[in-house]
Amino acid sequence: MQAWTNIPQKTKQAVVNLAGGVNQAVEPIEINDSQCLSVVNMDSAVYPTVQVVDGYTSYLQHEGLINKIFMFKGEWYSGNSRGLYKLSPSLVWTPIYSYSDSNDDRLWDVSMFFDGSKLYFLDGSLQLQQYDGTTLSPVSGAPSGSAFMTTHSNRFFLAGKGDNLLSFSGLRDANDWSSTDKYVGTGKITVETSDGEKPSGLTAFSNHVILFKRNTMHKLFGEDSTNFNMTQPYGVGCVSDRSIVPTRDSLFWLGPDGFYDYMGGAAPTKISDPIKNYIAQINMTYAHRCVAGTDGRFVYLSLVTGTATQPNVTLKYDIQGGRWWPVSFVATSYFLDGQTLYFGTADGKIMRVGGNDFAGSPINWSIETKPFAEDDETVRKTINRLFIVADIEPGSTLNVAYTGGTEGGTWNQVYTTSNGTGAIQSIRIPVIVRTPETWYRLKLYGTGKAKIHRIIREVSKRNG
Numbered sequence: 001m002q003a004w005t006n007i008p009q010k011t012k013q014a015v016v017n018l019a020g021g022v023n024q025a026v027e028p029i030e031i032n033d034s035q036c037l038s039v040v041n042m043d044s045a046v047y048p049t050v051q052v053v054d055g056y057t058s059y060l061q062h063e064g065l066i067n068k069i070f071m072f073k074g075e076w077y078s079g080n081s082r083g084l085y086k087l088s089p090s091l092v093w094t095p096i097y098s099y100s101d102s103n104d105d106r107l108w109d110v111s112m113f114f115d116g117s118k119l120y121f122l123d124g125s126l127q128l129q130q131y132d133g134t135t136l137s138p139v140s141g142a143p144s145g146s147a148f149m150t151t152h153s154n155r156f157f158l159a160g161k162g163d164n165l166l167s168f169s170g171l172r173d174a175n176d177w178s179s180t181d182k183y184v185g186t187g188k189i190t191v192e193t194s195d196g197e198k199p200s201g202l203t204a205f206s207n208h209v210i211l212f213k214r215n216t217m218h219k220l221f222g223e224d225s226t227n228f229n230m231t232q233p234y235g236v237g238c239v240s241d242r243s244i245v246p247t248r249d250s251l252f253w254l255g256p257d258g259f260y261d262y263m264g265g266a267a268p269t270k271i272s273d274p275i276k277n278y279i280a281q282i283n284m285t286y287a288h289r290c291v292a293g294t295d296g297r298f299v300y301l302s303l304v305t306g307t308a309t310q311p312n313v314t315l316k317y318d319i320q321g322g323r324w325w326p327v328s329f330v331a332t333s334y335f336l337d338g339q340t341l342y343f344g345t346a347d348g349k350i351m352r353v354g355g356n357d358f359a360g361s362p363i364n365w366s367i368e369t370k371p372f373a374e375d376d377e378t379v380r381k382t383i384n385r386l387f388i389v390a391d392i393e394p395g396s397t398l399n400v401a402y403t404g405g406t407e408g409g410t411w412n413q414v415y416t417t418s419n420g421t422g423a424i425q426s427i428r429i430p431v432i433v434r435t436p437e438t439w440y441r442l443k444l445y446g447t448g449k450a451k452i453h454r455i456i457r458e459v460s461k462r463n464g
Contacts, residue, residue, distance in 0.1 A: 011384065011458060011459065011460040012374065012458070012459060013456055013457065013458050013459075014033075014372070014374060014456070014457045014459070015454055015455075015456050015457075016033045016034055016454060016455060016457075017034050017048040017049065017050065017452075017453065017454045017455075018034055018036065018050045018367055018369065018444075018452055018454075018455065019034055019044040019047045019048045019049060019050040019323070020032050020033075020034030020035035020036070020044075020323060021035060021036070021039070021044060021274065021318065021321075021323030021324045021325055022035065022036055022037070022038065022039050022274060022275065022324050022325065022326060023035040023036070023037075023274045023324075024273075024274055024275060024276050024277045024278075025273040025274050025276060028370050028371055028406055028407060029370065029371050029373070029406055029439070031370050032370075033369075033370065033372070034048075035274075035370060036367050036368055036369055036370065037368050037369070037370060037407075037441070038366070038367070038368040039325060039326060039366065039367045039368070040326055040327065040328055040364070040365060040366055040367075041053050041327050041328055041363050041364065041365040041366075042325060042365050042366075042367055043298065043316055043318065043323075043325045044318050044321055044323045044325070045297060045298075045318075046451065047318070047320070047321055047323075048453075048454075049451050049452065049453045050367065050451070050452050051449075051450065051451040051452070052363055052365045052448070052449050052450050052451075053316070053325070053327055053363065053365075054353055054354055054355065055353075055354065055355040055356050055357045055358050055359075055363055056329070056343075056351040056352060056353045056354065056355060056358060056359060057351065057352050057354065057355050057359055058349055058350075058351060058352075058359045059342065059349075059350050059351055059352040060076065060078075060087065060091075060349070060350040061348060061349055061350075062078050062080065062085065062093050062348040062349075062350065063080065063093075063348040064080035064081055064082060064102070064348050065080055065081060065104065065310060065332050065344075065345075065346045065347075065348070066078050066079070066080055066332055066333050066344025066345060066346075066348060066349070066350065067079055067080060067081070067106075067107050067108060067242075067289075067291075067332055067333050067344070068084070068107070068108040068109075068110065068333050068344075069333050069334075069335040069342060069343075069344050069350055070110055070335050071335070071337060072110075072112065072119045072131075072133065073116075073133050075087060075133070076350075077096070077110075078093070078344065078350065079106075079107075079108035079123075079333075080106075080348070081102040081103050081104050081106050082098055082099055082101070082102050082106075083095045083096070083097055083098030083099055084096045084097050084098070084108055084121060084123075085098075096131060096136060097121075097126070097129060097136065104289070104309070104310070105124065105288075105289075106123045106124065106125075107123060107124060107241075107242060107288075107289070108121055108122075108123050109121065109122055109123070109147070109148060109149055109241070111149055111150065111151055111156075113151060113156065113174050114154070114172065117132060118130055118131065118132050118174070119131045119132070119133075120139070120149065120156070120174060122146055122147065122149065123147075124145075124146075124147040124161065125145065127139065127140070127142065127144055128142035128146060128149070128158065130174065130175070139174065139175055139177070141175065141176070141177035141178055142156075142158060142167075142169075142177050143158055143160065143165070143167045143177065143188075145160040145161075145162050145163075146158040146159065146160045146167075147159070147160050147161045147199075147241070148160075148199060148201055148202035148241055149202060150202050150203050150204045150209060151204060152204040152208070152209045153222075153223040153224075154171055154172045155168045155169050155170070155171060155172075156168065156169040156174050157169075157202060157204070157209055158202075159199040159202045159211055160198075160199065161198050161199060161200075162198060163198065164190055164191050164192045164193075164198060164199070165188045165189070165190060165191070166188065166189045166190075166191050166199075166202075166209070166211050166220065167186070167187070167188045167189075168186060168187055168188075168189075169186055170184055170185055170186050171183070171184040171185075171224070172184075182224065182225045182226050183224050183225075183226065184224070185225070187225050187228075189220065189228065189230060191211055191218050191230065193213060193215075193216055193233060195215070197213040197214050197215065197216070197237075198213065199211055199212065199213055200212050200213055200214050200237065200238050200239060200240075200241060200288070201238040201240070201241035201244055201253065202241065203244045203246065203251065205246055205251040205262070205264060206251075206263075206264025206265070207221075207264075208220055208221045208264075210251075212237055212238035212241070212244075212253070213233075213237050213238075214237045214238070214239060214256060215235065215236075215237040215256065216233040216234065216235060216236070216237050217233065217234050217236055217237060217238070217268070218230055218231070218233050218234075219231045219234075234267065234268070236255055236260060236267075236268045237255050237256060238253045238254065238255055239254055239255060239256050239284070239287040239288060239290070240253075240254050240287055240288045240289065240290040240291070241288070242288070242289070242290065242291040242292070242333075243259075243290050243291060243292040243301065244292070245292045245293060245294050245299055247294055247296070247299070247319060248296075249263060250262060250263050250319070251263075251264070252292060252294075252299050252317075253292075254287070254290050254292065254301070254303075255270075256284070256287075257270070257279070258270040258271075258272035258273070258276070258279050259271055259272035259275075259279070259301060259317070260272075271317065271322060272324075274323075274324045275315055275324045275326075278303060278305065278313060278315065278326075279303075281303075281305040281306055281313075282303055282304060282305055283304045283305060283306060283307065283308060283309070285309075286304045286308070286309045286310070287304060289304050289309070289310055289311065290302060290303050290304055290311060291311060291331065291332060291333055291334065292334070293331070293333075293334020293335070293336065293341065293343065294319075294334070294336060294341075295336060295339075295341040295353065296336070296339065297318070297319060297320065298316040298317060298318055298319065298325075299316070299317040299319060300314060300315070300316055300317075300331060300334060300341075300343070301314065301315050301316075301317065302314045302330060302331045302332065303315070310332065310346055311330050311331065311332050311346075312330055313326070313330065314326070314327050314329060314330050314331055315327065328358075328364070329343075329351075329358060330345070330346070331343035331344065331345065331351075332344050332345055332346050340352060340353065340354070341353040356393070356448070356449050357448075362447040362448055363447065363448060363449070364445075364446075364447050365445065365446060365447070365450070366443065366444065366445035366446075367443070367444050367445070367452075368441060368442070368443045369441050369442045369443070370441065371405070371406040371407070371439040371440065371441050372439065372440055372441070372442075372457065373438060373439050374457075374459050377438060377439075378438070379438065380438055382459065382460050383402060383440060383457065383458070383459055384458045384459065384460055385428065385429065385458040386400065386414075386415075386428075386429040386442070386455060386456065386457055386458070387426050387427065387428055387429070387455065387456035387458075388400065388415075388426070388427040388429060388444070388452065388455055389424065389425070389426050389427075389452075389453040389454045389455070389456070390424070390425060390427060390450060390451060390452045390453060391420070391422070391423065391424045391425070391450065391451040391453070392417065392420025392421065392422075392425070392446070392448075392450045393420050393422050393448055393449040393450060394419060394420055394421065394422050395419060395420070395448055396419075396420045396446060396447060396448025396449055396450050397416070397417060397418050397419070397420075397446040397447045397448060398415070398416070398417050398420065398427075398444065398445075398446045398450060399413060399415065399416045399417075399444070399445050399446055400413070400414055400415040400416075400429055400442065400443070400444055401413045401414060401442070401443045401445075402414060402440055402441065402442050402443070403440065403441050403443070404439065404440050405439055405440070405441075406439045406441075407441075409441075411443055414429055415427070415429040420448075420450065424453065442455070442457075
């Protein structure tokens with residue numbers, strides 16, 4: 001920060017980027033200058049520049065709320081409240097397994113085993129099913145009522161919501177749930193806690209199995225019944241199996257008090273304090289319907305908040321910098337195919353991420369800065385000039401406004417452009433504050449694609 005210059009100018013400049021993401025963890029005046037109080041449809045993919053998020057296109061159409069999307073043997077599959085479906089070459093969704101009724105808690109879990117020649121799936125009440133792309137058959141020996149599954153050390157692991165058993169299959173045999181050989185056979189491990197909680201999620205990460213309950217995580221190490229070792233439970237749980245997302249270096253999931261990052265060794269770290277207001281609004285009755293996914297750089301977290309019963313809020317977490325970014329679209333499922341992210345919606349669409357708009361609609365974006373005092377909280381200031389170093393694409397818009405005070409107030413628009421150039425510009429914006437304040441905030445907003453590299457504020461004292 002440049003110091004105040006000598007009288008009579010009494011001016012100084014401050015240069016800052018806006019790519020720090022939203023921060024609700026502390027009072028507005030305490031957050032970093034690059035962080036913001038409110039933001040929508042921007043991210044830090046090209047940090048330290050902040051840019052408008054990628055758009056998406058409508059890719060496939062099904063029906064109902066899509067709670068599962070994936071590919072098996074190069075073909076698309078989707079799950080909703082009525083069944084699990086396969087997309088035919090003629091773009092018709094054919095049921096692999098379906099019901100006569102709808103149930104929004106019919107949440108599909110799928111897995112491939114070994115060479116990828118067979119698909120296994122369940123929904124919380126259905127017997128484990130095996131499908132090779134043509135023939136469907138139940139795995140009759142598998143424990144009934146299983147809701148969660150994962151694979152580890154060439155075995156299947158299953159857990160249900162109704163008991164405390166973690167079951168594992170025979171070695172390299174997903175259909176073997178009864179053999180007793182201690183090296184290659186099957187077994188059950190009882191995972192109890194004093195509060196009587198039942199499993200809420202199951203995954204494998206960093207060479208061990210993790211069984212979640214609402215308030216605890218239980219780690220299983222080993223390869224067979226001779227060396228399986230279940231560690232003492234750790235006091236961090238999971239409220240939604242659908243929120244468990246592995247990345248190259250970390251495992252993420254939603255707990256009852258926030259979103260967690262686990263690297264396989266040290267204790268999990270809560271990373272959601274910057275979005276604590278969103279976390280506080282989660283509807284815990286339907287928290288099991290929250291869902292997360294990743295594109296490799298960002299983790300997307302869709303929450304069920306307020307009185308909603310399905311996801312109604314989506315946020316992006318920048319894995320590289322720990323920055324949070326709310327977006328305006330809502331996903332009900334995610335699938336990453338190579339480097340392309342897809343997401344399902346509540347109205348049966350499968351969207352493909354990429355492009356300059358939201359399925360044909362312009363992207364509306366905005367960012368509201370923290371209150372600035374320019375390192376002097378004892379005097380009032382006048383904003384003399386702003387320079388916005390930005391790249392506004394042709395057809396996109398940029399608006400700039402300010403307001404006095406630390407929160408609230410009326411936004412005074414001081415600049416607007418209705419058509420960018422597509423080149424980096426230093427936009428000079430004269431600003432006259434007729435009722436100067438000790439604190440002031442800025443708001444940048446617009447439509448279409450844009451990048452904001454930095455803002456330069458020139459401020460002068462009004463007293464002192």
